């Protein structure tokens with residue numbers, strides 16, 4: 001008996017069942033499809049680190065962990081969650097010479113759109129994006145971060161895209177009070193197998209469209225889809241920039257490079273390419 005399902009522990013295996021590797025492989029690995037291998041490991045440090053270390057790996061390798069002991073987020077942050085309480089997965093993508101490398105920066109944004117659309121459908125929650133790639137849900141009317149994307153270059157020609165989603169975390173298990181989970185957002189389903197399938201199918205579709213369009217964010221529709229699902233646009237925000245500076249303005253648009261265009265009080269338009277955004281006023 002593991003500590004998780006020992007008597008007295010509030011979560012048993014029945015509440016947080018393991019993923020079904022065989023069923024996931026059957027559903028997702030098909031000839032001609034993007035996903036070429038799928039592994040579920042009981043625990044690892046970080047699925048992103050494992051795949052970055054393992055390159056060259058073929059495009060379409062999927063690694064899912066039931067638990068991460070050294071999960072990583074953007075800007076050198078940690079990503080923590082109890083075993084089997086969420087989705088912790090990474091994939092290898094190799095956009096190839098058909099997509100100019102300057103456009104690869106769209107991959108984390110594309111993964112955010114794919115995860116948000118897949119999860120909204122499969123979990124029955126309204127999920128939105130906070131620029132650049134936080135996945136938000138509403139818990140008691142308040143926006144809460146429930147997932148995120150970490151994309152990292154692996155060698156010259158590969159990108160490892162990691163997706164983390166809080167699925168069954170209770171309020172007292174959240175890493176920070178401003179976080180959320182699908183169960184706290186009253187998801188109709190928190191069964192992780194269909195949620196993983198929905199995320200990976202949606203990612204396969206969006207990535208296929210984007211790659212066919214040579215990575216063009218307009219022609220592939222990804223720029224429009226991102227803007228449609230983005231809770232940041234139209235809001236007054238504070239952008240906390242790398243290096244400690246901050247700037248406040250209205251989030252006006254997403255430009256062709258995936259940058260957030262802010263309208264500042266003095267009329268200047270400034271495009272932000274990295275940083276943390278704080279939504280200063282509630283959204284609609």
Ligand code: BTN
Nearest residue numbers: 046048071072073074148162164
């Ligand atoms: C963020 O919001 O800052 C990004 C979080 C990304 C977490 C996922 S979980 C799977 C993959 N492995 C990691 O170590 N990180 C990503």
